[in-house]
Amino acid sequence: MKRKYMSSWGLAFAEEREMKKLERMAAQGWHLEKFAPLGYTLVEGEPMDVRYSLDYRKQPDEDYFELFAASGWEHVTSTGDEIHVFKGRPDATPLYTDRQTTEEKYGQVERTMGRAALICLLLSLGFVFMLQLDWPQTAEAIILVLQTLVVIGLIFTGLPYLGYLVKRKRLERNE
Amino acid sequence: MPRNDTIELGELTDSMLYILLALTEARHGYLIMQFVDELTNGRIKIGPASMYTIIKKLVNAQLIEPIDGDGKQKRYVITAQGRALVAEDLKRRQAIVDDARFILEGEGQR
Numbered sequence: 001m002k003r004k005y006m007s008s009w010g011l012a013f014a015e016e017r018e019m020k021k022l023e024r025m026a027a028q029g030w031h032l033e034k035f036a037p038l039g040y041t042l043v044e045g046e047p048m049d050v051r052y053s054l055d056y057r058k059q060p061d062e063d064y065f066e067l068f069a070a071s072g073w074e075h076v077t078s079t080g081d082e083i084h085v086f087k088g089r090p091d092a093t094p095l096y097t098d099r100q101t102t103e104e105k106y107g108q109v110e111r112t113m114g115r116a117a118l119i120c121l122l123l124s125l126g127f128v129f130m131l132q133l134d135w136p137q138t139a140e141a142i143i144l145v146l147q148t149l150v151v152i153g154l155i156f157t158g159l160p161y162l163g164y165l166v167k168r169k170r171l172e173r174n175e
Numbered sequence: 176m177p178r179n180d181t182i183e184l185g186e187l188t189d190s191m192l193y194i195l196l197a198l199t200e201a202r203h204g205y206l207i208m209q210f211v212d213e214l215t216n217g218r219i220k221i222g223p224a225s226m227y228t229i230i231k232k233l234v235n236a237q238l239i240e241p242i243d244g245d246g247k248q249k250r251y252v253i254t255a256q257g258r259a260l261v262a263e264d265l266k267r268r269q270a271i272v273d274d275a276r277f278i279l280e281g282e283g284q285r
Contacts, residue, residue, distance in 0.1 A: 055224045063204065063249050064227055070205035071223040093208075095224035098190045104228060 004030060007039040011054070011083065012113075012163030019052040026050050032087070035079040052076075053095045054085045056109045068095075082109075103171050110164035117161045120154035187264045190221050191229055195253055195261050198239050203248040204230060233257070 006025065008018055022032050022040070027049060030042040053073065057064060058081070065075050072092035078084045086095065096102040127147040135143065187195070197210040204226050211219055221229075230251060233239045238257035241249050253261075 057224075057227075060227075066248055067204040067227055068223045071208060073223060093220045093222045095222045097220055097222040097225045098188055100188050101190075101225040101228045105224065 002044040003033070004042050004044075005036055005039055006042055010160060010163065012160035012167070015054065019054065022052045023050060026052075026087075032076055032085060034077040035083075049090055051088045051090055051092065052085060053088065054083060055095055056083055056105055058082050058108075060084070099171070103168060106164050106168045106171070110161060110168060113157050113161040113164060117154060117157040120150050120157055124150045124154055186267070187260065189219065190225060191233065192261065192264060193219055194221070194226070194229055194233065195238060195257055198251055198253040198257070201242050201244075201250045201252040203250045205248070 006021070008014065011018070018040075022042075025042055026032070027047055029045055029047040031045050031048070032052065033041045033043040035041075068075060068086055071088075073086035073088040073095065076085045076087050096105060124147060127143055127150060130143055131140070131147070193211045193215070194207055196214070197207040202210060204223070208221050208223075208226060211221055230239070234241065234251070237254055238260055239251045239253050242252055244250050
């Protein structure tokens with residue numbers, strides 16, 4: 001079976017757009033198989049008219065997936081036991097049908113990202129401060145490497161945090 | 176785990192109210208969805224993610240409780256506290272309808 005890679009801009013920013021793109025790919029016979037680093041792996045099959053939708057839920061129980069399956073949403077794949085993608089018929093009832101629960105979908109992941117980003121921010125400020133002091137050369141090199149890692153961590157948590165924040169604000173304003 | 180979240184819950188949303196009504200008889204998630212769909216002739220539909228979120232919330236607020244059963248999916252039933260809150264919520268909704276009727280048709284019972 002042929003596979004192909006589809007890149008992702010990050011679910012915090014492009015969830016709707018990428019679910020739509022996955023639907024277009026499925027119509028051409030390329031079906032989502034699993035998450036890949038910074039993207040998705042698609043596998044070749046019969047063209048199908050389907051809807052993709054995702055949910056955030058930390059360590060859900062069996063009832064969770066059964067409820068979705070009974071409502072016409074087949075579980076496709078998950079990542080980190082938290083982000084779950086479902087595939088449904090075009091006429092299936094959407095995963096979220098009221099505003100309060102839709103806001104909560106993003107509220108929880110926003111808080112998690114926000115906390116992680118804050119920790120990275122404090123750590124990187126700590127390293128900036130440490131670098132002001134005199135260190136032996138090797139110690140300084142290690143601190144620089146750690147500093148770089150933490151900044152990368154900050155980018156990958158801080159940007160999604162802002163993305164979810166904007167999304168939630170937008171939900172609050174209209175609809 | 177059981178803590179009283181009723182106040183945090185605020186007013187019942189329409190979905191919450193319909194789920195509580197469905198649970199005057201023990202049902203599992205999917206049966207609740209079907210019940211609400213039939214009761215409202217498809218006017219109100221509740222998606223699985225909304226359903227799952229609301230069930231967890233109502234359990235935490237002790238408005239519904241899981242019952243032991245041999246079925247695959249967990250079933251829930253409304254508690255006395257849940258019934259009391261539904262009654263209270265109906266009064267609130269009735270008051271809104273009465274107010275609106277009074278203004279629009281002059282036939283509310285005030």
